[in-house]
Amino acid sequence: MSQFDFIKEIARYGLENDREKLLDALNELVKYSKNTKKLNFALQLQSIIKETIRIPQSPSIVKAGSPIHHQQIDDKELSDLIIEKVTSDYRLSNLVSSEKTKEQLNYFLQEHNSIEMLRKFDLPISNKILLHGPSGCGKTLASYVIAGELKKMMVVVNLGAVVSAKLGETSKNIAKIFRAATAEDCIIFIDEFDSLGKVRDYSQDHGEMKRVVNTILQLFDYLPQTSLLIAATNQVDMIDDALLRRFDININFDLPTEEQIKQLIDLTLKNGQFKFDKKISSTKVIKEAVGLSYYSVQKTLITAMKRSMFLQGGKHIPLTSQINTEIWKSLLIEEKAALRKN
Numbered sequence: 001m002s003q004f005d006f007i008k009e010i011a012r013y014g015l016e017n018d019r020e021k022l023l024d025a026l027n028e029l030v031k032y033s034k035n036t037k038k039l040n041f042a043l044q045l046q047s048i049i050k051e052t053i054r055i056p057q058s059p060s061i062v063k064a065g066s067p068i069h070h071q072q073i074d075d076k077e078l079s080d081l082i083i084e085k086v087t088s089d090y091r092l093s094n095l096v097s098s099e100k101t102k103e104q105l106n107y108f109l110q111e112h113n114s115i116e117m118l119r120k121f122d123l124p125i126s127n128k129i130l131l132h133g134p135s136g137c138g139k140t141l142a143s144y145v146i147a148g149e150l151k152k153m154m155v156v157v158n159l160g161a162v163v164s165a166k167l168g169e170t171s172k173n174i175a176k177i178f179r180a181a182t183a184e185d186c187i188i189f190i191d192e193f194d195s196l197g198k199v200r201d202y203s204q205d206h207g208e209m210k211r212v213v214n215t216i217l218q219l220f221d222y223l224p225q226t227s228l229l230i231a232a233t234n235q236v237d238m239i240d241d242a243l244l245r246r247f248d249i250n251i252n253f254d255l256p257t258e259e260q261i262k263q264l265i266d267l268t269l270k271n272g273q274f275k276f277d278k279k280i281s282s283t284k285v286i287k288e289a290v291g292l293s294y295y296s297v298q299k300t301l302i303t304a305m306k307r308s309m310f311l312q313g314g315k316h317i318p319l320t321s322q323i324n325t326e327i328w329k330s331l332l333i334e335e336k337a338a339l340r341k342n
């Protein structure tokens, strides 16, 4: 059967309201997509099927206080706490980093690709990883790389929202997220992990912080070995020591060095379609970029690429384009000045 045959079947059963056959056809499509290496699509479809199965067929009228009603409230609350569910095509080659960081990530991925072997010898699997370092240096990107390399769905949780929106219920919320994510074999990505520290500032109840930390400690300890947890922070010193110790791997993301800036430029210049107008001065410009984050370097470079193209004028679309080094340099200087002000 081809993809189109599946679509035709799905359309027919959907329009005929034949839920059972529709589900069969959808599950077949998941299998077919996995076999034809369209893994991300298969994961997304699988998750949609699972979610709809959980939700009752006619959600319009439910009895208040009934189990279905509670389930619906639970589902609604859970989706408020989760920012997004993503699949990813990012690979290690999309991330520029130090050799050490790359090696750590590589080992981590290797472990998860060799779970069977490690299990056979009763070796523990590292499954809790902390990414830390300044803003714009690749923590979120690294989490996408892990999801992409391992071909897993990732649930992105913003701890900032969990903590501030429902203070007092933080522990319950965190437990709920963990349960849902492990049930679906998703990677849990907790961004802004340092916002746990805020509980201390917001709450009048001094026991609250302890409760939250204890819940997280327990959840960490009981996390199944095949489940993966990634946390990210740019304020690692805000995190409780007991929590820090629970991570199996600690990866630092730093501001780029000159060499790393060059690698980022190569990555951004897209197959040589763009070139600098002056070779020598561009190295000088790279020196100007040192001190900025990967994000700032890339952002200014992309702006320079666009502005240089506009400057060259003409209405025809060029095959290749030159980057005006002076434009990039002034953008870098501007960016640095803006950051100094903040």
Ligand SMILES: Nc1ncnc2c1ncn2[C@@H]1O[C@H](COP(=O)(O)OP(=O)(O)OP(=O)(O)O)[C@@H](O)[C@H]1O
Binding pocket: 094, 095, 096, 097, 133, 134, 135, 136, 137, 138, 139, 140, 141, 142, 233, 234, 253, 264, 294, 295, 296, 298
């Ligand atoms: N190490 C890197 N290699 C390649 N690109 C990078 C790197 N770091 C950042 N970038 C670029 O900058 C963008 C933003 O980076 P990212 O979101 O990963 O930063 P972050 O460390 O999570 O920052 P924050 O602490 O503000 O959340 C990325 O999507 C990517 O385009």
Ligand SMILES: [Mg+2]
Binding pocket: 139, 140, 141, 191, 232
């Ligand atoms: Mg981030």
